[in-house]
Amino acid sequence: MKIFRTRAEVYNYLETLKLKxxxxxxxxxxxxxxxxxxxxxxxxxxxxDIVVCSIFVNPTQFNDKKxxxxxxxxxxxxxxxxxxxNCDVLFLPEVDEMYNxxxxxxxxxxxxDNILEGEIRPGHYQGVTQIVKKLFDIIRPDYAFFGQxxxxxxxxxxxxxxxxxxxxxxxxCPIIREVDGLAMSSRNVYLxxxxxxxxxSLIKALTKAKEDFNTLSISDVRKNAMDYLSKxxxxxxxxxxxxxxxxxxxxxxxxxxxxIALVAARVGSIRIIDNxxx
Ligand code: PAF
Numbered sequence: 001m002k003i004f005r006t007r008a009e010v011y012n013y014l015e016t017l018k019l020k021x022x023x024x025x026x027x028x029x030x031x032x033x034x035x036x037x038x039x040x041x042x043x044x045x046x047x048x049d050i051v052v053c054s055i056f057v058n059p060t061q062f063n064d065k066k067x068x069x070x071x072x073x074x075x076x077x078x079x080x081x082x083x084x085x086n087c088d089v090l091f092l093p094e095v096d097e098m099y100n101x102x103x104x105x106x107x108x109x110x111x112x113d114n115i116l117e118g119e120i121r122p123g124h125y126q127g128v129t130q131i132v133k134k135l136f137d138i139i140r141p142d143y144a145f146f147g148q149x150x151x152x153x154x155x156x157x158x159x160x161x162x163x164x165x166x167x168x169x170x171x172x173c174p175i176i177r178e179v180d181g182l183a184m185s186s187r188n189v190y191l192x193x194x195x196x197x198x199x200x201s202l203i204k205a206l207t208k209a210k211e212d213f214n215t216l217s218i219s220d221v222r223k224n225a226m227d228y229l230s231k232x233x234x235x236x237x238x239x240x241x242x243x244x245x246x247x248x249x250x251x252x253x254x255x256x257x258x259x260i261a262l263v264a265a266r267v268g269s270i271r272i273i274d275n276x277x278x
Contacts, residue, residue: 001079001082001083001087001088001089001090002088002089002090003079003089003090003092004089004090004091004092005091005092005093005094005097006093006097007093007097007098007138010052010089010091010138010139011138011139011140013089014052014089014139014140015140017049017050018140022049022050023047023048023049023050023142023143024048024049024050024052024139024140024141024142024143025043025044025045025047025048025049025050025051025052025141025142025143025144025145026044026051026052026053026054026135026139026141026143026144026145026168027040027041027044027051027052027053027054027087027144027145028053028054028056028131028132028135028144028146029053029054029055029056030055030056030057030058030071030186031055031056031057031072031073031074031075031078031186032071032072032073032074032078032186032189033055033077033078033081033082033186034176034184034185034186034188035176035184036147036149036175036176036183036184036185037053037147038081038085039147039173039174039176040145040146040147040173041053041082041085041086041087042085043145043171043173044143044145045086047143047171048141048142048143050088050089051086051087051088051089052087052088052089052090052091052139052141053082053087053089053090053091054090054091054092054093054135054139055075055078055090055091055092056091056092056093056098056131056135057071057073058098058127058128058131059095059099059127060099060105060123060126060127060130060131061123061124061125061127061128061130061131062124062127063121063122063123063124064121070190071186072186072187072189072190075092091135091138091139098131098134103130105126105129105130105133106126107126107129107130107133107160107163107164108163109125109126109129109156109159109160110159111248111249112125112152112155112156112159112248113125113126113156115248116152116239116241116262116264117152117153117264117273118152118156120238120239120264125152125153125156128153128156128157129156129157129160132157132160133160133164133166136166136168140167140168141168142168142169143168143169143170143171144168144169144170144171145171145173146170146171146172146173147172147173147174147175147176148172148173148174148175148275149175149183149184149185149273149274149275150273151245151260151262151275152248152262154170154172155248157170158170175274175275177203180200181200181203181204181207182196182199182200182202182203183202183203183272183273183274185272187270187271187272188270190269190270191267191268191270192268194234194268195234195267195268195270198232198233198234198235198267198268199235199267199272201228201229201232201233201235201265202229202235202263202265202272202274203274204228204232205225205228205229205232205240205263206225206261206263206274206275206276207276208224208225208228209221209222209224209225209240209242209261209276209278210261210276210278212224212225213254213259213278217254218242218251218252218253218254218259221242221261221278222240222241222242225240225261225263226240229263229265234267234268235265235266235267236265236266236267237263237264237265238264238265238266238271239262239263239264240261240262240263241261241262241263242259242260242261242262242278243259243260243261243262244257244258244259244260245257245258245259245260245277246258258277259277259278260275260276260277260278261275261276261278262274262275263275
């Protein structure tokens with residue numbers, strides 16, 4: 001696996017390959033890689049001639065300084081995992097390589113960046129779109145792969161790609177779960193044994209919502225889930241919403257809509273998000 005630390009090096013290397021007609025599949029990450037990330041690498045390998053991964057803990061998308069400082073950075077272990085997964089290229093820049101003091105960014109994201117995650121984490125999606133645009137400009141991938149766990153992120157990035165007419169095909173890959181159902185996340189390593197157990201209430205609420213969805217109204221499905229989560233041990237629920245997965249507006253009717261349930265909660269000091277297409 002080739003490792004590049006500067007924009008110019010990775011750009012030049014990939015441009016040479018593209019001239020030979022080689023297609024590029026790209027998996028942007030912030031590291032602390034788990035099976036979820038590796039499933040994206042696998043998906044990229046199936047679709048494209050070469051697989052590029054980036055690891056960059058992007059400061060502009062953290063609205064909480066402590067969260068940024070504490071974000072796990074097991075870089076040596078990550079490199080090993082990528083080699084084992086047959087990743088071809090790793091782009092591993094430092095913050096100075098990606099940002100300079102004159103950097104400014106604001107993109108109009110319709111209602112998408114001030115609801116759910118956007119409301120709880122102000123500025124988060126401006127930071128995500130800022131770095132993803134920079135990375136897309138450098139890597140210029142044919143395909144880019146994102147996990148469904150950050151469903152709203154996928155919606156926001158799709159919106160940006162359409163709006164700025166970026167030539168890339170975005171591919172959303174399924175959530176990868178632990179055997180007991182917990183959605184894999186880099187932050188899970190910080191859950192205590194007890195919190196890890198309590199966190200299962202999220203997947204239980206989603207699974208119950210999917211069942212309820214067969215017989216109950218949208219508002220009753222949501223109400224049952226909120227009742228369940230507000231009584232669940234060690235959980236502070238932030239939202240449980242049913243949204244139209246296409247428009248990303250609150251779901252209004254069960255007919256003709258692809259509906260997704262999205263949940264966020266604090267479990268101990270860790271925020272957990274999860275979702276399920278109903
Ligand atoms: O999903 C992530 O890991 C990050 O938000 C991303 C897309 C790599 C941008 O920093």
